[in-house]
Amino acid sequence: MIFNLGSINADHIYRLPHLPTPGETLATDSYHRTLGGKGANQSVAAARAGERVCHIGAVGPDGGWMVDLLEEYGVEVGHVARSDVPSGHAMVCVDNAGENAIVIYPGANRALDLSDVTSALGVASAGDWLMMQNETNLQMETARLAEAGGLNLAYSAAPFDADAVRAVLPFVTILILNDVEAGQLEKAMGVIEVPQLLITRGAEGAEWRDTVSGEVILCPAVPVTPVDTTGAGDTFAGYMVASLAQGFAPSAALRRASAAAALQVQEPGTAEAIPTSRETAALLG
Template identity: 60%
Template sequence: MSAGSGMTIFNLGSINIDHFYRVPHLPAPGETLAAHDYRVGLGGKGANQSAAAAKAGAKVIHIGAVGPEGGWAVDRLAGWGVDVRHVARLDTPTGHAIINIDPAGENAIVLYPGANWKLPLSLVEMALAEAGPADTLLLQNETAYQSEAAAWAREKGMRVIYSAAPFNVGAVRAVMENVTVLALNAVEAEQLSAAMGIGIEMLDLPEIVVTRGAEGAEWRSREGACAFAPPIQVQAVDTTGAGDTFAGYFAAVRDAGQTPGEALDLAGAAASLKVTRHGTADAIPTLEEVRSFRA
């Protein structure tokens, strides 16, 4: 199936290099602290969602940018089957996160957006020129040109799935009119309700998905249809990227033509399995792993 013939997920998404430091406690101001473990991984909400959707079996085209030191991150995405033709190589450093993790699993993160905010608008336009009405656009709040991409996608009749994370009410307002599926976690849903002055279910959007961690996930449509996925009890060791795993799987299952309820179930299982593993994009499970986990 060629790109543009439908059933492709275009993800305008961040690519970050995650630096994980395991520390005895989160550093206090003025404190110098020795980390007892360090590793590097691929992250960024965009890369995580592309990885999840591709591992779930979808055809994924990633639109983004890295700096001179980010080549391996692009190669890793490609290794999972993500089409990376529209990932620009810029002179700006690759986006990265410094993640300090204490023994209880609590983290403190410093994020440098880097190339994610410097990608050219022409790159987005060129990539979306291949898209058709049967395709999906995935968005998160970690790149430039979200509202432009959403507007172009809706002009083409595409489904637009938007993760309102990291939460920013201005970013949400800028894309809202062109979003078909708004995906939030419980905290983001509360923040948006407070900012808009109305309950989340009152927002005039075709579809809303709210993930509630250990309380499962829910989907509702503008027409009043609802679906709910109960939680799966697991021993969580690392919740980083759980929401992205959910979003990528949800997009992939919907892209395959399945119901919102089926998408919630599979996405919930994928996120539950992810949190039992350390790491971010690398730790996102494959469809086979999720199926055997559910069985």
């Protein structure tokens, strides 16, 4: 079982002929709203991989539709709190060249109460997994609870924040980074010691290392023509952790995560593009 302390965002996406310049007002007819947030995406991916996932998070009075969607994707939502603070959202402007400018309002994601976490983890058992990213509050407190309960901790240090990483690192089972974050981590902290380290490198694949035994596995990306890579990292992370929770060996978990992410980047959208376990298995043959 996976518990995921994670953000739930409404992504508002506007296509524009160019990104707004200071002082400019731009109108667009192209608008769509979708479920986003690193936490929500990772929960959907882990649930799609066939693992039980309890999402720990919050939405505001405007967020009921996002909880409904998470539930439709198979995520357990009994511990998604209803906050007085508006839901987190992102305003994503995309120009014709694919360049974007994004404003994020964390809202309810950073207004979680510790009781929301303790009640969710109250039913956790030793050996279960906790996933976390950096888009909510309470990471440190939750990491301590996970350690006390004998849970494994999978931590995506994104968006990168050196202080948050430094605090959480001693509790981590697997640290998950993309190559930009890996560079930021190295610059801020040099070589770090965690039991497992996973670095994803887009079309160049992923690298996993067991820093205790020194074992390194390089997992090539599946060669595909991507349509939209938003959420590829979250798909990989959710599938990887679900597979580890299901007892897959790291090499098999990596292959499965890589296949799921390769399918995800060939479809537009984020959570809605994450493949099911059956679709992923079909690609793996």
